[in-house]
Amino acid sequence: MLVAAIVIITLALVFYSIGVWAERIQRTLKWWHAAFFAGGLAADTTGTVLMSQIAASRRADGVAAGGLDQLMAITGLAAIILMAIHLVWAVIVLIRDRANEKAVFHRFSIVVWAIWLVPYVLGAAGAMIGGSAS
Template structure:
């Protein structure tokens, strides 16, 4: 079985690329939404594999809360991108403006999964 870390790392690469490239050019293109979708699917598969491999299924810790929240935000962000690419209202402008915040929340979940970083974040919050 492929490690969940492979899928989560691919999600990081694809999601980060799509967000920052869209910011660089200032608008969404269909191929960027495809890259974004692949990033979301990698995150979904990686998260599902981690859930299946976990010994304790529902532990309320920073990483699991951030991870599930980030997955939900990433899904909403993907729907938003699909609306923006269809040029519905001012979704494009708002997508460009706020996507970095959605990415930042996702990044918190990504980074909190790195054990030493998780301990550092928890020590800051204490």
């Protein structure tokens, strides 16, 4: 289950990065960017659920959660919430179809993407040092 969670969360990184950076490069929000935001959100949510199940299984086996696990859980949840807000706001901007809103949306996207990287990097670091359920 761990390998599946890692692959899925890495897919989230790929999807979300493509959507955010393509939007930034093209300088205007398009529907296909929102589709990649949605793919990133879906993959990240799925991967996070799997990671949570792994952590719960470890706790059931008597393995205590460490500080890094708790930090990843908090930042991971915050990132998913921000990604969901980002996706909803992107859809609203696209429906309104105002050129100025679509042209500056990338500023919000970059911020959300950068915040999303925090739990991703924490998870990767935790896996490398072996002290985390990720």
